[in-house]
Amino acid sequence: MMHVPPRSNIAPAPSLLRRLARENLQMGLRLAQLEFAEMKKELSDPALFDLMIDFPKTETLDAPFLPSIFDQYSGQYLPKLNVPLGRISWCADPNSLPVIGIHCRDQRSSILQSALLDLLKTNHANPFARFVFVCESIRPIPFLGRYGFAYEYLGRQPFEMVSDRLVARYDIVEIRDLIDGRVLNSFNLRSSD
Amino acid sequence: METESPTISRRVGYLCGWPDPVAQLLQDLYPVTPTEFVQLGDAKSESGDLDEILVLSQAYALACFDDLEAQSCPCRILVRREDMFADSSIWHTGIELLAEVLRLSKKEDLTLMALTKDAAAELAELMHLPVAVIDQLPVLPNPRPLVKVRRGADETSFLFSEAEGDQVVRRAQLEIFNWVRLRRLADLRAADPDDIDMHDLTKFARGEHDVKVSIRAERMCILCVVPNGVGLGHITRMIAISKAIQDEIDARIVFWSFSRAAEILIAAGYEVFLRQNVMHLAAHPPDWRLWETKEFASVIRKLEPSVVCYDGGTFDMFIIDALRSVGCGRCGVAWIRRGMLHQEADAQMLEAEQYCDVVVEPGDLAVEMDMGPTRMRKAQKRGFSERIVAPPVTLKPYLSSYSRSVARRKLGLGFGRCCLVSLGGAFGNWDILRQEIIDQAAEQRVKLIWAQSPLAGSSKDDLAGATIRRFYPLSRYMAAFDGMISAAGYNSYHELILGYDGPVLFTPTNNVRLDDQSARASYAGQQGWAWVVHADAIEDQAHVIAEFMATVRKGRYLASRPSPVQGAPEIAKKIVSVADKYI
Numbered sequence: 001m002m003h004v005p006p007r008s009n010i011a012p013a014p015s016l017l018r019r020l021a022r023e024n025l026q027m028g029l030r031l032a033q034l035e036f037a038e039m040k041k042e043l044s045d046p047a048l049f050d051l052m053i054d055f056p057k058t059e060t061l062d063a064p065f066l067p068s069i070f071d072q073y074s075g076q077y078l079p080k081l082n083v084p085l086g087r088i089s090w091c092a093d094p095n096s097l098p099v100i101g102i103h104c105r106d107q108r109s110s111i112l113q114s115a116l117l118d119l120l121k122t123n124h125a126n127p128f129a130r131f132v133f134v135c136e137s138i139r140p141i142p143f144l145g146r147y148g149f150a151y152e153y154l155g156r157q158p159f160e161m162v163s164d165r166l167v168a169r170y171d172i173v174e175i176r177d178l179i180d181g182r183v184l185n186s187f188n189l190r191s192s193d
Numbered sequence: 194m195e196t197e198s199p200t201i202s203r204r205v206g207y208l209c210g211w212p213d214p215v216a217q218l219l220q221d222l223y224p225v226t227p228t229e230f231v232q233l234g235d236a237k238s239e240s241g242d243l244d245e246i247l248v249l250s251q252a253y254a255l256a257c258f259d260d261l262e263a264q265s266c267p268c269r270i271l272v273r274r275e276d277m278f279a280d281s282s283i284w285h286t287g288i289e290l291l292a293e294v295l296r297l298s299k300k301e302d303l304t305l306m307a308l309t310k311d312a313a314a315e316l317a318e319l320m321h322l323p324v325a326v327i328d329q330l331p332v333l334p335n336p337r338p339l340v341k342v343r344r345g346a347d348e349t350s351f352l353f354s355e356a357e358g359d360q361v362v363r364r365a366q367l368e369i370f371n372w373v374r375l376r377r378l379a380d381l382r383a384a385d386p387d388d389i390d391m392h393d394l395t396k397f398a399r400g401e402h403d404v405k406v407s408i409r410a411e412r413m414c415i416l417c418v419v420p421n422g423v424g425l426g427h428i429t430r431m432i433a434i435s436k437a438i439q440d441e442i443d444a445r446i447v448f449w450s451f452s453r454a455a456e457i458l459i460a461a462g463y464e465v466f467l468r469q470n471v472m473h474l475a476a477h478p479p480d481w482r483l484w485e486t487k488e489f490a491s492v493i494r495k496l497e498p499s500v501v502c503y504d505g506g507t508f509d510m511f512i513i514d515a516l517r518s519v520g521c522g523r524c525g526v527a528w529i530r531r532g533m534l535h536q537e538a539d540a541q542m543l544e545a546e547q548y549c550d551v552v553v554e555p556g557d558l559a560v561e562m563d564m565g566p567t568r569m570r571k572a573q574k575r576g577f578s579e580r581i582v583a584p585p586v587t588l589k590p591y592l593s594s595y596s597r598s599v600a601r602r603k604l605g606l607g608f609g610r611c612c613l614v615s616l617g618g619a620f621g622n623w624d625i626l627r628q629e630i631i632d633q634a635a636e637q638r639v640k641l642i643w644a645q646s647p648l649a650g651s652s653k654d655d656l657a658g659a660t661i662r663r664f665y666p667l668s669r670y671m672a673a674f675d676g677m678i679s680a681a682g683y684n685s686y687h688e689l690i691l692g693y694d695g696p697v698l699f700t701p702t703n704n705v706r707l708d709d710q711s712a713r714a715s716y717a718g719q720q721g722w723a724w725v726v727h728a729d730a731i732e733d734q735a736h737v738i739a740e741f742m743a744t745v746r747k748g749r750y751l752a753s754r755p756s757p758v759q760g761a762p763e764i765a766k767k768i769v770s771v772a773d774k775y776i
Contacts, residue, residue, distance in 0.1 A: 042650050051456055051647040052664040054603075056593050058462035064447060066466060067491040076234075078487065079480040084473075138456045141467065142648050145453040150474055153455070153467035169484060 025092070032090035036124045039088050039147055043117045049109045049139040063138075063155025070164060080171045083130040087148040088120055091127040100129040101166055101175035103159055103184055106137040115179045116140070132170050133178075134159050160185065203228040204242055206266075207519070208235075208257070209249035214372040214394055215271065215308070216249055216519050221330045221373050221400075229494075230519050235260065247271065251291045258294050267302035272316050272324060274307075277344055277388035285319075292320035308393040329401035333377055335774065338577070341384035342367060344391055348574065351379070356579055365547045365576035369513055372398055373522025377774055378550075378577040413772055414445045416498035416524075418512060419458075420505040421451040421470055423707060424617065424646065427504045428452055429588050429666065429684045430529065430555060432461050434502070434768070436591040437761035441769050447496060449489065454648050457665055466492065485511035490518040497523070499772035500550075504529040508545040525550040525771040529764065531683050532582075533557050533708040534565030543567065547576030550771045553764050555586040557683065558690055558755065559716035565709060581767060583760035587684070589668035589692040590759050600673035604662055606642065610675045612745050615644035615667075617680030617702045626700060626726065630678060633738045637746040642674070668692055676745030681714035682707070690722055691757045696744040697723040698737070722754050 042048055070076060085094040102119065104112060123129065133144050133151040144151045150170065154162060159175060166172050167187050174186035205228055209216045219230050231243065237260045246261065246268045248254045254261065254270040261268050272291070275284045295303065305324045307313040317324040340351045346367070353363040367375065375381065376398040383391035415438060419427045428450075435446045448458050451470045458465045471481040489511055493501075501512060501524055508528070515521055528549045543566055546552050557563060560582075595603065601611075614630060616623050634641045645663040664670060667685075671677075671693045679685045681701040689697050699717060701710030711727060718725035724741040726734045 038650070047663075052662075053457050053460040053647065054664060054666070054669060055460050055462070058460065060459055061462065061464045064464045064466060064492075064496075066488060067495045069487045069491045078484060079477070081476045081480055081484060082474055084475050138459060138465075138467065141455065142453045143650075145469075145473065146648075146650055148473075150469060151467075153465075 028090040032088055032124065035147065036088040036120075039120065040117065042143065043113045046110065046113075048113060048143060051139075051142070063153055063157065065157055066162070066165070068165070070168070078168060081169055083132055083150045083170050084148050085127060085130050086120075086123075088124050089127040094127070094130060097127060097130050099170050099172045100131055101159070101163075101170075101172045101185075102131050102133045102178050103175055104133055104135045104137070104140060104178045107179065109139065111179060112140060119178065132166065132172060134162075134166065134175065163187070203244050204231060205229070206231045206233045206243045206246045207249060208233050208246065208253045210253070212368065212517065213249055214398070217372040217517070217522055218330065218376075218398060219247070220520050220522050221376075222328055232519065245269065249273075251287050255287060255291055255294070258298075261303065262298055262300045264300075267304070268300070269304050269306050271306050271308065271327060272312075272320070274312050274315065274389040274393055275387075276390040277385050279390075288316070288319055292322055295320075295322060308397040312389075312393045327397070330376075330397065330399075331402050332400040335377070337378060337380045338363075339382060340367070340379035341382050342391060342395060343384035344388055346384075349384075353575075353577065356581075363576065364574045366574065369517065369548060371517045371522030374516065374524065374775075376400070412443055412445050413769075414447065414496045414498040415500050415502060415768065415772070416447050416449060416493065416496060417502045417504070418449045419452050421453065421473070422505070424682055424684075425452075425454055425457065425648070425665070426531075426682055426684045428454055428457055430531075430586050431502070431504045432458065432463075433586050433588040433591055433761045434504075434529065434764050435461075435463065436588075437765035438768060440762065441765045445496075447492075447498070449492070457647065482509070482511050482514070485509070486514040486518070490515035490521050493518075493521040493524060499523075499775045500525045500527050500768055502527045502529060502768060506530070506534075507542045508548060513548050523775045525775050527768045527771055528552045528578075529555065530567060531555050531557065531708065532565060532567040533559065533563045533683070533713055534567055535709050536564040536569075538565050540566035540570040543570060543572035544574055546572040546578045546580070547574040549576070549578040550774065551767055552578050552580045553767060554580070554582045555683070555760050555764065556582055556584045556758075557713065558585060558687065559713040562709070562712035562716045564712070581763075583763040583767075584758040585687040585691060586760045586764065587668070587687050587691055587757075588666055589671075589688055590757070591761075592666060592669050594669050595672060597672040600670045604642070604664065604670060604673055606640075606660075606673055610637075610639045610746055610748065611642055611673065612639050612676040612678060612742070613642045613644055613667075613674045614678045615680065615685065616678070616700055617682065623700070623728070626728070629735055629738050633735075633742040636739070637742040639676070639742055639745050671695075675748055676741065678741075681710040681717070683713075686710075686713055686717070690717060690754055694750045694752070694754065696741055696749060696751060698741040699723050699725045701725070701727065703728060720753075722751065 083099045131149060133149055135141060135151055135153050138153050141151055141153060163185050175184045176182060177184055207216055207230055235257055243266050245266055246264060248270045251272050275281060305322060306327045307316050307324050308327055310326050313324045313326045338351050338353045340349060348364050348366050350362055350364050352360050354360055381395040381398050383395050417431050419431055438444050446463055448463050448465045449468060450458060450465050451468050455465045455467045471478050493515060503512060516524060526549045530552055532554050612634060643659050643661045645661050647663055647665050668688050676696045677689055678698045678700060679689060681699045699714035701714040703711045714725045717723040724737050726737050
């Protein structure tokens with residue numbers, strides 16, 4: 001017969017839970033600091049977004065447009081997806097932070113890197129939002145992916161064409177320009193409000 | 194931007210329960226007029242720009258009859274005969290009720306139809322109303338196995354002729370198939386004599402008219418799905434196969450990529466839908482899968498690919514769920530699945546074979562050492578799939594290579610002996626190995642060039658002072674190096690053994706999540722193709738590294754390697770043959 005330990009023996013002690021919660025807080029913050037330091041270093045590398053991909057001369061095609069799914073009945077009631085905070089920040093309840101779309105135009109790497117550093121520095125010091133990076137260029141994607149951010153690659157598709165989708169998929173409240181911080185589009189549709 | 198599939202000239206709304214094979218078969222019903230099918234949640238909303246509403250059972254028609262009457266567009270109701278689960282008295286009551294409300298209805302363009310002539314005749318007699326026969330589907334000429342369909346069955350067995358001519362018993366879960374695809378794979382018959390609706394359905398699915406009209410875009414489209422692998426293997430292999438397909442036919446190839454290295458695909462000349470997987474987003478898996486299913490299905494409807502090619506270990510169900518969607522059935526599935534998995538790898542992954550038209554294994558030179566499930570086990574359910582093993586696939590034949598001087602200039606390497614080191618990096622503690630390599634290289638005055646993946650971040654502190662190069666693809670630059678130290682993943686291994694004649698030292702990464710690199714590397718060692726150092730005994734293998742470095746120093750070439758073979762053209766031909774089934 002299988003031996004089942006009494007419940008008191010398998011339930012974790014409150015003191016253990018408190019210690020784990022404390023360690024989670026400390027380690028979460030510490031890990032975010034380490035990740036941020038690493039990210040800062042990466043962003044100072046002028047060749048960060050240059051992958052040295054070398055194919056014989058090939059025509060480069062734009063990103064194809066993703067057809068809308070909202071004109072189908074089955075596409076109307078889709079659940080919101082989680083947007084990660086990213087590994088450079090830590091907060092106890094990241095889900096309480098609003099989701100902001102960050103429009104990354106196809107700019108010179110130095111401009112993008114500097115703007116990313118400004119934005120992420122602020123969010124590291126005092127997390128205020130979760131970001132979905134909406135990119136015209138695919139160059140920043142490997143970097144954004146390494147640090148655990150959500151992203152969308154649009155190519156030349158205007159972000160206005162996909163804003164309904166971004167709201168439905170991520171519950172974003174506004175889209176801002178990465179470089180000058182302007183609000184490009186705002187939505188007052190947060191389901192939690 | 195490339196021309197999409199033919200412009201939609203007709204929009205048809207449909208109301209049905211799910212899953213209903215008739216809804217899926219609608220895709221084959223209008224072979225001439227490009228038609229968009231719009232699933233309706235109810236008939237309440239104004240039909241707007243719909244040309245017609247089809248209600249695919251009497252139950253749905255009765256449930257929303259008032260709303261149907263209010264619609265401005267024509268409505269056709271498909272009246273179905275009894276299925277094996279129907280209560281006969283309830284079915285008769287439904288038929289009588291529908292006949293009664295239709296007689297009272299003022300809507301003139303509300304008509305009845307049935308799936309077959311027999312059904313139309315019987316229902317017209319019962320309802321005392323005209324019942325037309327729905328337009329019939331084109332007959333498909335190719336020979337197919339006879340499959341008896343039983344409603345609600347978990348799986349079905351049938352006799353299947355394999356390519357070698359042997360007749361074997363195959364099993365499949367038929368519910369995973371879109372009936373537009375299923376009718377191309379099987380000659381469908383009803384298994385239960387009491388299931389009259391199934392008899393009607395299978396007869397309808399077999400088709401009646403001998404017409405062959407394609408409404409696809411003139412240029413064939415192939416949709417390739419690549420997962421976010423540990424390295425760049427899936428992407429590299431799929432680029433080679435895509436290039437081979439484009440050598441075979443003029444095809445539009447579009448990628449659905451979870452890999453962050455999608456920039457490589459774009460640089461190779463392909464269109465990419467860049468996605469994030471469930472782990473990237475830390476999303477709730479069913480929610481994420483629902484999004485992938487809907488959006489993947491919308492892309493299939495728009496691009497009308499003839500084949501979905503998947504290169505990866507295990508299928509995610511979003512692909513199969515999307516292919517079951519209405520408008521997504523005229524598309525085959527090719528699974529590019531490399532072998533050499535670890536012996537203890539879960540054989541359950543093989544069961545995805547039943548989703549496929551063809552399972553293609555890019556050959557492995559070390560196949561004799563393959564003890565993994567893809568070689569040693571068979572799937573329980575293989576469906577209608579064919580399995581082939583092709584020669585190894587490499588990218589090198591599809592790219593022009595640089596001469597030694599050009600490659601060196603491009604990489605800024607200068608003069609002297611150079612050895613490229615590409616340890617894979619994702620797994621394993623290589624500190625001891627790295628130090629040993631550095632020491633032996635210094636001894637032999639060989640300059641080390643540390644390769645960095647395009648997916649990796651900038652240089653790490655512990656490599657400060659070392660020469661680091663980040664470039665892709667390796668095969669164009671091979672001539673620059675006097676020796677290579679590499680992990681033994683499928684692509685690196687075959688690119689080096691089949692496309693490089695300098696000394697190679699394999700340092701296999703042995704992680705159960707990956708392929709059995711140790712076995713693959715050991716085979717190369719036994720054949721005299723390369724030197725091998727295993728992670729678990731580096732201290733005892735210093736002499737191997739020393740011998741390798743001495744050979745690099747001497748600038749020796751190895752003539753004993755196998756002649757280049759190329760599997761991508763064979764795989765491309767097979768994929769094109771799958772596509773031909775779905776025209």
